[in-house]
Amino acid sequence: MTHAAHGHASHPTADAEARLNPAANWLWFAPAIGHTSALVIGDISPSYLRGLSPHFERIERIPVASLYRAVVRSDPRAPGSIRFVFGEASMDFVIATDLVSGWSDSGRSPFRDPRFVAALTDIRRLLRPGGVLFLSGHNARWHRRLLRRQGPGLRLGEAKRALMRAGFAETRAYFVEPSVGDVAAVVPACRQAAVAYERERAPRHGVPWRALWAAGALYESLYPDAFVLAIT
Amino acid sequence: MNSDFAALLERAGLDTRERGFWKRVVMVDNRGLLPAPRLDEDDVMGLRGFNALVLDRNGVPTHYCKCRPATKEWIRQTELWARMSMEPALRQMIPCAWGVGSADVHMSISNYVPGRVFESTVSWMRLAKLGVALHEILQAMETISQYGAVVDPDAFQGQTHIDMGADVEWAFDAIPPPLLARDQAAVVRDAIAEAGIVHRVLQHGDLWPRNILRHDGHWWLLDFDTFGRTQAPMYDAFHLVRSCWALRQGRLQRVSRLTQSPVWFPSRLPSWIDCLRSSAMKQVERHTLAWARARQGLTRTEAVGALAFYLIDMAARMYRRQLRMQYVEPYLNDLSALAECLSAGETFAGAFGDAAS
Numbered sequence: 001m002t003h004a005a006h007g008h009a010s011h012p013t014a015d016a017e018a019r020l021n022p023a024a025n026w027l028w029f030a031p032a033i034g035h036t037s038a039l040v041i042g043d044i045s046p047s048y049l050r051g052l053s054p055h056f057e058r059i060e061r062i063p064v065a066s067l068y069r070a071v072v073r074s075d076p077r078a079p080g081s082i083r084f085v086f087g088e089a090s091m092d093f094v095i096a097t098d099l100v101s102g103w104s105d106s107g108r109s110p111f112r113d114p115r116f117v118a119a120l121t122d123i124r125r126l127l128r129p130g131g132v133l134f135l136s137g138h139n140a141r142w143h144r145r146l147l148r149r150q151g152p153g154l155r156l157g158e159a160k161r162a163l164m165r166a167g168f169a170e171t172r173a174y175f176v177e178p179s180v181g182d183v184a185a186v187v188p189a190c191r192q193a194a195v196a197y198e199r200e201r202a203p204r205h206g207v208p209w210r211a212l213w214a215a216g217a218l219y220e221s222l223y224p225d226a227f228v229l230a231i232t
Numbered sequence: 233m234n235s236d237f238a239a240l241l242e243r244a245g246l247d248t249r250e251r252g253f254w255k256r257v258v259m260v261d262n263r264g265l266l267p268a269p270r271l272d273e274d275d276v277m278g279l280r281g282f283n284a285l286v287l288d289r290n291g292v293p294t295h296y297c298k299c300r301p302a303t304k305e306w307i308r309q310t311e312l313w314a315r316m317s318m319e320p321a322l323r324q325m326i327p328c329a330w331g332v333g334s335a336d337v338h339m340s341i342s343n344y345v346p347g348r349v350f351e352s353t354v355s356w357m358r359l360a361k362l363g364v365a366l367h368e369i370l371q372a373m374e375t376i377s378q379y380g381a382v383v384d385p386d387a388f389q390g391q392t393h394i395d396m397g398a399d400v401e402w403a404f405d406a407i408p409p410p411l412l413a414r415d416q417a418a419v420v421r422d423a424i425a426e427a428g429i430v431h432r433v434l435q436h437g438d439l440w441p442r443n444i445l446r447h448d449g450h451w452w453l454l455d456f457d458t459f460g461r462t463q464a465p466m467y468d469a470f471h472l473v474r475s476c477w478a479l480r481q482g483r484l485q486r487v488s489r490l491t492q493s494p495v496w497f498p499s500r501l502p503s504w505i506d507c508l509r510s511s512a513m514k515q516v517e518r519h520t521l522a523w524a525r526a527r528q529g530l531t532r533t534e535a536v537g538a539l540a541f542y543l544i545d546m547a548a549r550m551y552r553r554q555l556r557m558q559y560v561e562p563y564l565n566d567l568s569a570l571a572e573c574l575s576a577g578e579t580f581a582g583a584f585g586d587a588a589s
Contacts, residue, residue: 028237186259192291197258
């Protein structure tokens with residue numbers, strides 16, 4: 001809370017803006033990147049898109065299917081190829097929130113698909129030096145353990161290895177916890193961070209078992225969503 | 233933008249280029265986009281941004297950061313907190329804090345105090361121990377308030393007294409009539425007006441058990457985001473006693489959820505005001521309020537006015553921030569109950585002691 005000027009009228013518009021999906025704050029965890037252009041691959045929620053807009057002068061969009069088709073054709077000069085459309089080293093930031101789930105309906109992990117790694121390589125070439133790919137999805141371990149559901153979720157280990165194979169210089173993996181009131185926590189994907197976060201929240205939520213779970217190396221199953229920042 | 237956070241952390245004294253540093257930064261409270269499209273000096277703007285926990289190489293938290301839009305009020309507040317935390321007398325009450333900023337964001341960073349959150353113990357404390365704790369916490373807050381007035385002489389804006397009625401008039405406009413009936417609002421307004429003009433005291437503004445830690449034999453108070461915003465006496469005492477009461481009531485609800493026996497315990501909390509005037513209110517809570525009233529040198533009428541001020545102010549701020557009604561409703565219920573009690577001639581002598589009105 002902050003000091004309020006007494007007498008201020010109610011400000012629903014400002015509040016509605018404040019309640020925008022704060023996912024774009026994850027950008028603050030990325031290293032310094034340019035502000036010129038960003039590319040959104042696939043679907044993205046309107047509020048999320050609005051969240052990106054203060055950060056970039058230009059935001060382009062392409063569907064996952066066109067990326068898939070371009071990779072299948074294996075011709076970077078072909079119309080439809082993202083490198084043909086946008087040019088190499090043309091983007092500061094690429095964001096893909098449904099690329100992993102939308103790549104294939106086979107239920108198989110896309111990271112085992114060489115064409116997916118080829119697509120990641122294409123994306124890497126689109127990025128300027130120091131540019132960042134934001135790749136997010138459901139945390140496969142959380143879904144498998146809690147919902148007993150296999151699917152093309154984000155397996156952080158596989159994702160990091162695939163991104164390194166695609167030529168990215170550095171990867172940073174995070175878990176995401178949406179919460180009531182649109183609050184999200186972003187926890188680095190390592191045990192120490194998960195334990196510290198769970199201990200920090202335990203007194204208010206009364207769930208010390210989660211801290212124990214995190215300490216017991218099951219931290220990867222605690223959070224429903226995940227993302228990787230891949231840096232060129 | 234992104235470089236700003238790293239730059240802010242660097243300026244705050246952390247080495248972000250250290251290998252693996254970004255594995256040790258946890259975003260714990262992410263509540264609205266930064267940078268803000270525009271800066272408004274209001275409650276909602278102060279909720280934007282995120283908090284981050286910084287860990288050392290062993291995973292032990294060392295710093296707590298709050299990143300908010302760079303509003304004048306937030307910058308002023310962080311600077312005040314920083315100056316207060318440097319006061320030798322407050323060094324074991326307030327975590328050492330400092331602030332750094334950029335065009336888009338201003339960050340308050342403080343040393344992490346490990347300790348045990350009062351919230352985690354208050355539900356199960358013995359009454360005698362709770363009474364001692366409440367007195368010690370309010371005394372600590374009193375000390376902080378006194379030093380706050382010294383560190384920031386402008387906080388009172390040259391006025392030693394506050395007209396509570398005028399100060400809280402905005403809150404009556406903020407709550408629409410369906411939520412607080414006009415006749416009830418009138419009774420509450422009259423009670424505040426009857427209290428008249430009282431001396432100003434800087435209040436924490438959000439003194440409840442989650443913002444209180446026990447560490448190394450001392451009570452540590454956290455979250456000075458709204459310190460000094462409210463200057464009506466006893467505001468913190470009411471908020472602390474009321475939130476402790478609610479947590480202890482909630483304990484019964486948690487038990488009832490665990491035992492699946494809603495018949496034993498009501499699913500809704502009873503009104504705090506009803507408890508305050510009845511013998512159901514524990515002695516320790518009454519004693520604390522009577523003690524706080526005496527320390528502030530208020531008459532019973534002034535204390536009742538301060539109680540009405542607290543309830544309407546808190547309800548209006550929560551409503552204005554568009555919090556879910558489940559959080560606002562208990563305060564509205566208390567306001568209605570207070571209005572009914574006052575209409576029925578209740579003096580709250582039991583709650584505030586027998587000081588002459």
